[in-house]
Amino acid sequence: MDLSILNDVQRKAVEVVDGPILVVAGAGSGKTRVLTHRIANLIENHDIFPSGIMAITFTNKAANEMKTRIGSLIGPVTSQMWVGTFHSICVRILRRDADRIGYTSDFVIYDTQDQKALLKACYKELNIDDKQTPLKTSQFKISAAKNDMLTPELYDMQNASDYREKGFIKLYYLYQAKLKQNQAMDFDDLMLKTIELFKQNQDVLSYYQNKFKYIHVDEYQDTNRAQYTLIQYLAAKNRNLFVVGDADQSIYKWRGADIRNIREFEEDFPGAQIFKLEQNYRSKKNILDLANSVIVNNPNRRDKSLWTDQDSGEKIGYFRGYDEKDEAKFVIERIRTFIREKEYKLSDFAILYRTNAQSRSFEDQLMLNAMAYKVIGGLKFYERKEIKDLLAYMKLVVNPNDDVSFIRVINEPKRSIGGKTIEKIQAFQSKTELSLLESIPHLSQIEGIGAKAQKGLVEFYELIMGLKAKLDTAFVSQIYDELLEKLNIISLYELERSIEADARIDNIYEFKTVIEEFEKRSESPNLRDFLAETSLRSDQDNIEEQEDGVLLMTLHASKGLEFPVVFLVGLEDNLFPSFRAMDDPEELEEERRLCYVGITRAEERLFVTHARNRNQYGRFEPRHPSPFLREMDQSILENLSDQNEMPSFDPPKPKKENYFSKNALKSKQSFFGKASGTQGNTTPVASASQSATYFAGAKVNHKVFGMGLVISVGADGEMLTIAFDSCGIKKIHSGLAPIRRVD
Ligand SMILES: Nc1ncnc2c1ncn2[C@@H]1O[C@H](COP(=O)(O)OP(=O)(O)OP(=O)(O)O)[C@@H](O)[C@H]1O
Numbered sequence: 001m002d003l004s005i006l007n008d009v010q011r012k013a014v015e016v017v018d019g020p021i022l023v024v025a026g027a028g029s030g031k032t033r034v035l036t037h038r039i040a041n042l043i044e045n046h047d048i049f050p051s052g053i054m055a056i057t058f059t060n061k062a063a064n065e066m067k068t069r070i071g072s073l074i075g076p077v078t079s080q081m082w083v084g085t086f087h088s089i090c091v092r093i094l095r096r097d098a099d100r101i102g103y104t105s106d107f108v109i110y111d112t113q114d115q116k117a118l119l120k121a122c123y124k125e126l127n128i129d130d131k132q133t134p135l136k137t138s139q140f141k142i143s144a145a146k147n148d149m150l151t152p153e154l155y156d157m158q159n160a161s162d163y164r165e166k167g168f169i170k171l172y173y174l175y176q177a178k179l180k181q182n183q184a185m186d187f188d189d190l191m192l193k194t195i196e197l198f199k200q201n202q203d204v205l206s207y208y209q210n211k212f213k214y215i216h217v218d219e220y221q222d223t224n225r226a227q228y229t230l231i232q233y234l235a236a237k238n239r240n241l242f243v244v245g246d247a248d249q250s251i252y253k254w255r256g257a258d259i260r261n262i263r264e265f266e267e268d269f270p271g272a273q274i275f276k277l278e279q280n281y282r283s284k285k286n287i288l289d290l291a292n293s294v295i296v297n298n299p300n301r302r303d304k305s306l307w308t309d310q311d312s313g314e315k316i317g318y319f320r321g322y323d324e325k326d327e328a329k330f331v332i333e334r335i336r337t338f339i340r341e342k343e344y345k346l347s348d349f350a351i352l353y354r355t356n357a358q359s360r361s362f363e364d365q366l367m368l369n370a371m372a373y374k375v376i377g378g379l380k381f382y383e384r385k386e387i388k389d390l391l392a393y394m395k396l397v398v399n400p401n402d403d404v405s406f407i408r409v410i411n412e413p414k415r416s417i418g419g420k421t422i423e424k425i426q427a428f429q430s431k432t433e434l435s436l437l438e439s440i441p442h443l444s445q446i447e448g449i450g451a452k453a454q455k456g457l458v459e460f461y462e463l464i465m466g467l468k469a470k471l472d473t474a475f476v477s478q479i480y481d482e483l484l485e486k487l488n489i490i491s492l493y494e495l496e497r498s499i500e501a502d503a504r505i506d507n508i509y510e511f512k513t514v515i516e517e518f519e520k521r522s523e524s525p526n527l528r529d530f531l532a533e534t535s536l537r538s539d540q541d542n543i544e545e546q547e548d549g550v551l552l553m554t555l556h557a558s559k560g561l562e563f564p565v566v567f568l569v570g571l572e573d574n575l576f577p578s579f580r581a582m583d584d585p586e587e588l589e590e591e592r593r594l595c596y597v598g599i600t601r602a603e604e605r606l607f608v609t610h611a612r613n614r615n616q617y618g619r620f621e622p623r624h625p626s627p628f629l630r631e632m633d634q635s636i637l638e639n640l641s642d643q644n645e646m647p648s649f650d651p652p653k654p655k656k657e658n659y660f661s662k663n664a665l666k667s668k669q670s671f672f673g674k675a676s677g678t679q680g681n682t683t684p685v686a687s688a689s690q691s692a693t694y695f696a697g698a699k700v701n702h703k704v705f706g707m708g709l710v711i712s713v714g715a716d717g718e719m720l721t722i723a724f725d726s727c728g729i730k731k732i733h734s735g736l737a738p739i740r741r742v743d
């Protein structure tokens with residue numbers, strides 16, 4: 001095998017055969033390449049059997065990529081070599097020896113839905129109200145405990161003195177017992193049970209320790225406690241552990257990833273050889289410089305020097321649109337120009353964003369331009385559950401005969417209506433030719449439907465009919481608002497307090513923006529036309545399933561990948577970095593690392609964009625540029641914004657010392673204006689009745705709801721819309737509520 005295609009340090013790292021090895025390096029320096037070449041080298045030049053080699057990555061996509069890369073070096077990877085995710089490797093181990101810890105080898109794996117169903121059964125047994133403690137909350141807590149390797153027993157020991165934890169501990173015990181009864185494991189158990197297997201069965205552990213002489217881990221910076229422990233077990237005997245990672249790319253703290261794992265590798269494995277790669281092969285120099293100018297603002301990091309012998313390349317395109325639609329138009333227009341002028345294919349372009357809901361404006365523009373696209377690691381906007389549900393409601397309002405929509409949403413949210421009830425109505429329906437919805441007024445003629453289900457059905461009927469009555473007089477947005485209110489859907493998701501639920505809320509608000517855009521451009525904005533237009537869009541979706549397409553994904557999903565042209569979009573305060581980062585310096589550092597990951601995906605061209613106004617939380621509001629934009633080296637940005645979109649406004653005052661980097665505030669040639677003078681919408685609005693001044697972005701403390709962030713101030717200067725940490729968005733009268741500013 002030809003190792004001359006590697007640079008000196010890379011080759012040295014590849015050539016060491018035994019002992020613990022850590023390769024740390026910035027993005028695009030060839031870490032993954034070194035890892036695959038090392039494996040090929042072991043097999044080709046050192047006669048190591050593939051069956052003695054294991055390589056672990058974080059996603060299936062990355063695992064497949066790794067197999068392909070090794071395959072291209074030494075021929076197809078056989079199943080004797082274990083290349084996979086942590087989970088897939090654990091399943092393989094457990095299938096063989098689960099009986100040693102009291103499971104059969106046919107144990108089942110519970111996915112999120114199964115987990116919820118099981119939790120529900122526990123709730124029933126323990127009399128827990130899922131309105132007070134949403135299933136999702138317990139699910140999240142159990143997962144967090146497991147990622148920290150806390151079994152119910154350990155968790156109990158740690159929290160025994162905390163009376164508030166009593167309920168949860170009981171639940172956790174029961175949940176775990178029920179899993180066992182069902183011979184089931186949830187995803188997190190796969191890790192924990194493997195560790196348990198090793199702990200309790202020295203012979204099993206020895207078998208794997210002897211079998212896997214060489215163990216490799218990519219993206220080591222994102223391992224959590226349980227994953228770390230598993231690796232420690234497997235590698236303890238031979239100590240031939242080869243890990244690669246980059247502390248600057250650690251972006252999974254919220255899933256328990258512990259950046260210390262990489263920092264403390266030398267302590268965990270004394271005598272470890274450390275290699276630092278410094279040459280980046282992926283990106284043009286300007287892109288790399290930009291990435292560095294951002295990441296240097298993270299305190300507590302080991303400085304790395306990353307260089308490239310590539311030329312500077314073009315400057316980084318900077319665009320500030322009037323709103324998110326304008327931003328999307330710019331991006332799609334650029335892609336068109338690139339394709340017209342150079343030999344690019346659609347999949348050379350990646351649009352990276354912070355939150356899923358942002359994909360919508362880009363999807364719309366791509367569809368308008370008949371360009372194929374793919375949403376990686378997620379669903380296209382109109383395929384997302386909450387959007388499909390809301391569309392189904394609206395379809396029923398227009399068309400009571402739509403049984404498909406009826407079935408989709410009759411029990412969404414829960415109305416105690418199950419499959420049996422629907423079958424009974426269907427039996428009735430076959431005699432009457434009424435639709436399912438139209439059958440509801442005839443419930444008295446249908447036997448065997450319980451009182452609870454009857455009540456649910458009638459309420460559903462009244463909801464739809466109530467909206468139908470307004471069909472010819474109300475705006476679509478009014479119908480939509482009323483629908484949301486009656487379903488209480490936002491509150492239900494808010495109660496879940498999970499990242500997933502937050503994303504759904506974002507999407508629901510984003511859909512309101514879709515409706516408002518429709519109302520603006522159509523002459524008689526009615527629901528029928530709106531639905532017709534939307535169904536055309538979803539149809540188009542289906543045609544576009546081809547190989548090639550512009551790639552859309554969140555920053556998290558882009559880890560480890562590379563693309564010729566990257567658009568990093570939505571660089572706005574409270575979006576990226578997210579609102580959560582405002583009060584939490586650690587969170588802000590994690591967001592900054594995410595920004596670093598995003599920038600370093602680009603090979604040839606990079607564009608950074610944001611909007612001056614955005615529809616978010618269901619409101620059209622002025623936005624501040626992201627602090628990350630200010631941190632970027634301004635001398636390598638090229639302003640591509642329209643003249644009238646040239647910036648200059650008053651940036652919000654720094655609230656935390658490191659919130660805006662010192663660099664950025666000093667920067668002379670900033671696109672983002674000096675910290676003097678106020679303009680336009682960002683002018684603070686004084687509250688009439690209080691001396692305190694409230695404005696979008698002000699932080700407040702409410703006696704009951706706790707800390708929150710003002711999202712907007714009503715025209716009277718008194719009605720505030722506030723996003724509270726504890727309970728989501730609320731409207732509060734500043735003169736009447738027990739509220740004060742905190743700075
Ligand atoms: N010595 C080299 N010569 C030429 N190209 C190289 C060399 N080393 C790496 N590359 C190329 O540079 C790009 C980045 O490599 P790779 O993906 O392995 O980097 P990485 O450090 O794993 O990046 P990330 O931190 O983003 O995961 C790849 O296209 C790879 O083929």
Ligand SMILES: [Mg+2]
Nearest residue numbers: 031032033560
């Ligand atoms: Mg990599």
